[in-house]
Amino acid sequence: MNVPLLDLKAQYTLLKKEMLPAIEAVLESQYFINGPAVKELEDLIAQYSGTKAAVGVSSGTDALLACLMSLNIGPGDEVITTPYTFFATAGCVWRAGAKPVFVDIEPDTYNIDTTKIAAAVTKKTRAIMPVHLYGQMADMDPILAVAKQHNLYVIEDAAQAIGSTQNGRKAGSLGTCGCFSFFPSKNLGGLGDGGMVVTQDEALAERLRECRNHGSHPKYYHKWVGANFRLDTLQAAGLIVKFRHLENWHAARRANAARYNAFFADVPDIITPVVREYNQTIYNQYVIRVPRRDACLEHLKKNNIGCEIYYPVAMHVQECFAPLGHKPGDFPTAQKASQETLALPIYPELTDEQLRYVAEKVIEFVKS
DSSP states (O other): OOBOSOOHHHHHHHHHHHHHHHHHHHHHHTOOBSOHHHHHHHHHHHHHHTOSEEEEESOHHHHHHHHHHHTTOOTTOEEEEOSSSOTHHHHHHHHTTOEEEEOOBOTTTOSBOGGGTGGGOOTTEEEEEOBOGGGOOOOHHHHHHHHHHHTOEEEEEOTTOTTOEETTEETTSSSSEEEEEOOTTSTTOOSSOOEEEEESOHHHHHHHHHHTBTTBSSTTOBSSOOOBOOOBHHHHHHHHHHHTTHHHHHHHHHHHHHHHHHHHTTOTTSBOOOOOTTEEOOOSSEEEEOTTHHHHHHHHHHTTBOOBOSOSSOGGGOGGGGGGOOOTTSSHHHHHHHHHEEEEOOOTTOOHHHHHHHHHHHHHHHHO
């Protein structure tokens, strides 16, 4: 049997009859930049996320960078974030000219440890950038409390968490702004790169619209320097089609996770994802911890099972961040997670036979 980590062809087969007319309509219009579909998608995502505005951008990475630029965060500033995340989180802080200040993570959810944030605040701190990792929201109330106390922005990196909730509140809706990624592997994945910023601050939304278009307003007049962060109309059209299925896909991923949890329940060496009682996750990834993780990875690959390590190198020991002066062991929980975690296939189109096969092979390795 062959079980890929993600099967986008299976998804496309189900969507082809909807997708092709949507793409053809854009081709017929020849309106590829800021076409009507971009505004339609923005309205859909804002309503879905419970925010007042949404601004389409060229990627999830650019969503983060556009927020930093629009909030005037740059050289001399510090942004508190997690060392256990995709590179874009810390990378965008660095690109903006600011300093990423890392705080270790919780050992079970892998999200930022909110009990350690206050101690990281200095006179240079301008923002906190929590990551809602693997589709589960970080504990936002303590983060918002620290931000309010010190007058800080909160930029939610919700790249993996569109539609996830905490006490009924949607990811991206609680901070100053929230950033989504439409990278093809996401629950709501595009036909290439794409992203979105959501916010309750309409003035910030307008500045973001300027930022994505070189800081221009009106056209050809520039009071400040932005960038080319526009979301293509073709991307928006494809995402509108996929958006109609998003909640069903979330539900299917949760059902698949429940099946895995049941298979692994009697195997104590397999640590399954922990979801806080106040959270509803969307399982962008299903991540387990196992003994001899790398050997397990090879065992699964030999059995034609797609799997991935998210993430093998914590941010504080990335070579490019050496000027920050960190050393191995500075954030031990993040580093331990990088050595023990493994993501299994969780996509909605998985058959029960495929899912059972994956579980059996994981258990086979652990018990051996």
